[in-house]
Every structure is written in structure tokens, then in C-alpha cells.
Amino acid sequence: MNGYKGRLTFAKGTYVEFVVAPNQEVDFGDILVVEGHNGERFYIRTYDFSVKSRWSGINNVGYLMNKLDDQGQVVNQEELDFYLGGNHTVKIAKAEQLCYSDAAGSLWNPKTCPDFFSEIRALTADDTALLSELKGDIEFGFLKSGRGVLDLPVGIYGTKAIPEHIGIFGTTGSGKSNLVKVLASSILGSAQYGLLIFDVHDEYYRDLAQHPMASQNLKVFSVKPNSEHENKLNIAYADVDPEDVTACATFTEPQLDALYKLSSVWQEQWLPYMLRYEIPDIADELAGATGQKFQSRTLSKIKSICWNLQQELGLAEESCVAEILDSLRQGKVALIQLKNVSPVGEQALSTLLSKKLLQRCADNKRSAEDKSVMIVIEEAHRFLGKKEYTSNNVFARLVSEARKFNLGLCVVDQQPRLLADKVLSQLNTLFILGLASKSDRTKLETMCRKDILQQRNEIKNLDCGEMIVATNYMRFAAPVRVHKLEDYLVTRFDAKLSGSQLVALAPSVIA
Ligand SMILES: Nc1ncnc2c1ncn2[C@@H]1O[C@H](COP(=O)(O)OP(=O)(O)OP(=O)(O)O)[C@@H](O)[C@H]1O
Ligand SMILES: [Mg+2]
Known part of the structure; x- marks a missing residue:
């Protein structure tokens, strides 16, 4: 039989x-x-x-x-x-x-x-x-059963999973970035969803550029473009709000007060004025407009951060933010290359773009053809940690509000226990890769919407590229072997990979 x-x-x-x-x-x-x-x-x-x-x-x-x-x-x-x-x-x-x-x-x-x-x-x-429920329209792997891998594809349905937020958790080397690349490849192939990725280590561009649909559906933005496929990432002074500045440093109460006063007095010109004028002149201007006298030390700190941002992001008069948002709503993958940008610039930029996207999705001018959009944030505890969440920054707002606007977060982290509980409880899809720490596994067991207690041993023994997927609409948490990106590009999209990537390919695929 x-x-x-x-x-x-x-x-x-x-x-x-x-x-x-x-x-x-x-x-x-x-x-x-x-x-x-x-x-x-x-x-x-x-x-x-x-x-x-x-x-x-x-x-x-x-x-x-x-x-x-x-x-x-x-x-x-x-x-x-x-x-x-x-x-x-x-x-x-x-x-x-x-x-x-x-x-x-x-x-x-x-x-x-x-x-x-x-x-x-x-x-x-x-x-x-069973299989049609597991299949989804964003494929990422094959169903695992015991020690075997079945030839049965598994994915998520983006319209259900994206607005209800996704969490990808695994120790270093467990395969988180590979999983994001595989998800991005599926999205590149279908152009049914928008995906915003901040490429800090220059790892996504190298791999996703090999996708046969990259020329149509991948938009790359770089502060310093060095190929014709990369667009210049232009951020205008007027795009930068005080919140983008506060995202990248710790400010005292008086500093925050001064920052918000500057932006309300000078409106869209607050940043260029801050950079152009001397501190005593700025202090006088503020005193005249608000009746408040700020110390030069307070204003110097703000000026210094603004200067750093201008250097890092090459702030200018023109802006490509609208172009990025448009491409996302059309179902493209937008890759923001940050290879020469420090964590400070990255934090400001990810705050800025996520906030613009939230504003854009929340306004009433949305068209019926606008696709669901997902923002990937790596090392998410920097933005959504227990302390950070209480500041109600843009990511905290995204977690609680964005689902109404067809916008979702994909939170990637090595240590889920560092995230605020309110964030974990809002992630309706969990990709649980290998987690070395028991406290991280226990945290997910308690926060996961599906009962994964019985899979405790399985989760403990997950190898690189193996995971448990638990999503709201699936009837059980499924074990999955994630595709290796290079294999997936070749077998599913018939990609012709360059030399360095062929070396990484499994021998069966080359044969
Ligand atoms: N599904 C998979 N099949 C085969 N190999 C994989 C798979 N996923 C990841 N790998 C390999 O494991 C290594 C680490 O993967 P990856 O960079 O995705 O880990 P990571 O979780 O992002 O690590 P870090 O937290 O350090 O960024 C890579 O060399 C990758 O090729
Ligand atoms: Mg990684």
C-alpha cells in the first residue's frame, strides 16, 4: 500500500x-x-x-x-x-x-x-x-515531516498575513536573511505586494539582482549609486521631521522641546535654517518667536545631529520619497542600500520612510489597485524594544494602526525576548527558526497564537534553514524547510546565476 x-x-x-x-x-x-x-x-x-x-x-x-x-x-x-x-x-x-x-x-x-x-x-x-491552505501565494519552502522534506510547497497568503504583521526569529546563522530573500523573490515573481527592505550589509542587493524579474520589479535606491541599476536616494530637507532626528540619538527633555519648537516656528525650513545659522542667532530667533530661552548646549546637540544626517544622507532640495512609495504601492520590492551609512543614518532613514509610508497609506487618496506593503526591519528590538515601544515611535504606531491601511511590518530579530510584549502579541504570523536560548523559545511559546508547546522539542532541534510557521489562518503550526535562495532562483524562476553564486549552489541543482 x-x-x-x-x-x-x-x-x-x-x-x-x-x-x-x-x-x-x-x-x-x-x-x-x-x-x-x-x-x-x-x-x-x-x-x-x-x-x-x-x-x-x-x-x-x-x-x-x-x-x-x-x-x-x-x-x-x-x-x-x-x-x-x-x-x-x-x-x-x-x-x-x-x-x-x-x-x-x-x-x-x-x-x-x-x-x-x-x-x-x-x-x-x-x-x-490541507495543502491549499498551506500553499499561500508567497512561497518560502517545503513542508517537513519528521526527518524528511516533502515535495509540497508552503507559503503564506499575503493579503491575510502582511497587514497582520510577521515576526522572523532565529539565532545568528539560523537563516533569517535567506528567508527574507526567498520571500522577496516570491514577491518579485508575482508583483502582487510591495516590500521595503533596508539593506544594511549589502547582502540583499547582490542576491536579489540575480532574479529574472529584478529589472521590472526591483527598485534599488542608494545614497552613493555605483551602477546604472541603482537610483540615487534623494531625501529633501523638507522630508525630515523632528521624529526622524530623535530616532537616531537620545535627547533630554529640553533638547526635545527645542527640536519641536524649531520645527513649529520654521516649518519645512527648520532643518536648513538649523544648519545655516549660528547657535546664538537661532537662540535669539526662538526666544523672539516663543518667549523661551534655550541654552546653546541644547541647540548645539540638535545642530550636530542634523549636520551628521546631512552628511550621511546627502540631504538636498529634491526628493525621491514619492517615487519609493509609488513603487511599493504598485507591488515592487524597494531596496534601500545603506552600505556606507552608519546605524544613526539607518535609523533616521527607516523611521522617515516608514512614517511617510504610514501617512501615505492612511490618507484617503488610496486607489483600489494599491497593493499591501510590508516593511522589513532587522534587529527590530532597536525600534520596538520594551523601552523604545513606550516612546510611541513610528514603528510602535505601525504595529497598532497599520493593518487598517494594508500595511504590515516584518520584524526580524535574534532575540524575541527583547521586544515589547505588545509587539509580540500583534505578530499574527511567526516564523520560528533555530533559537539557542531557552528564554527566547519560552517567550514565543507564550506569545504565539497557535499552541506550539507540543513542538517544543522540534523547535529546540531546528537546523539552519528549518522553521516552524504559525499563522492565524492556518489550522496548525507547520514545520518547513526554507528554500535555499540560490536553489529557489534556479528551480522556480529559471535564473542564470553568476559565478560566485554558482559556487554556493547545492550540487543537485548544478547537475
Ligand atoms: N534554507 C536554507 N538552506 C540552506 N542553507 C541555508 C538556508 N538558510 C540559510 N542558509 C545558509 O546559512 C547561512 C546563514 O544564513 P543567514 O545569513 O540567512 O542567517 P541569519 O539568521 O540571517 O544570520 P545573522 O543573524 O547573523 O544575520 C548562509 O550561509 C546561508 O546560505
Ligand atoms: Mg541576517
């Missing part, structure tokens, strides 16, 4: 036990199917095993022990095989029912128990009800 795994021997509620057929492999985490009546199917996940034998009783064990020598070694293997052979020993698998598909092929949460001695088999491409 094709994929036959065993027979059900006990069921209670959603708990299922089955005897594993002789010579069949069933692993922890295997997703299997219990065949019901008239085409009903019960999808189960194995999480434990026990071995039972008619020799299990204490007297029988004692009898078998007598067949061993003083060192516990077998004296007569043939005799022992005689006792243990036949069907006296069975392996019982314990499993949890995940969901159920009725005779018409609709998928439901568990509704009833399967019958005694029902057949258990492996998943196949024929299990369409």
Missing part, C-alpha cells in the same frame, strides 16, 4: 494512538493522514512513541534477562530472536489531530474522532484541502 504507515488503535478527543506497521519509519513531528469513511480525512501529527510487547511484564522481562550473561551480553542470539520475533512487539505512536477534511473536501478544526483500526498513511499531493 502506498505510504501505508499503520492502524489506529485508540482515539480520545483529539488524541490518537496508532500501531506503526512493521518496517515503516515514523518520526517525531511526522504529519500523517487517518483515512475515515467516504473520503473523510483526519490530519495528525506524531509527537511521541512507546514500544509494547507481550514480554513487557516484569516476570517476562526477568525471564528474558536470564538469557543474558553476567555482562548483559546475548549468549544465544538465535534463541533470543525466537522469543522476540513474530508480532509480539509493537511500536505505538502518539499523535494529535490537527484538522479534519470532510467528504466534500472542506477543511475544519477537529470535529470528531476517527474510527478504530482506521488506516494511517503518509501525506501525498492528493491531500489538496
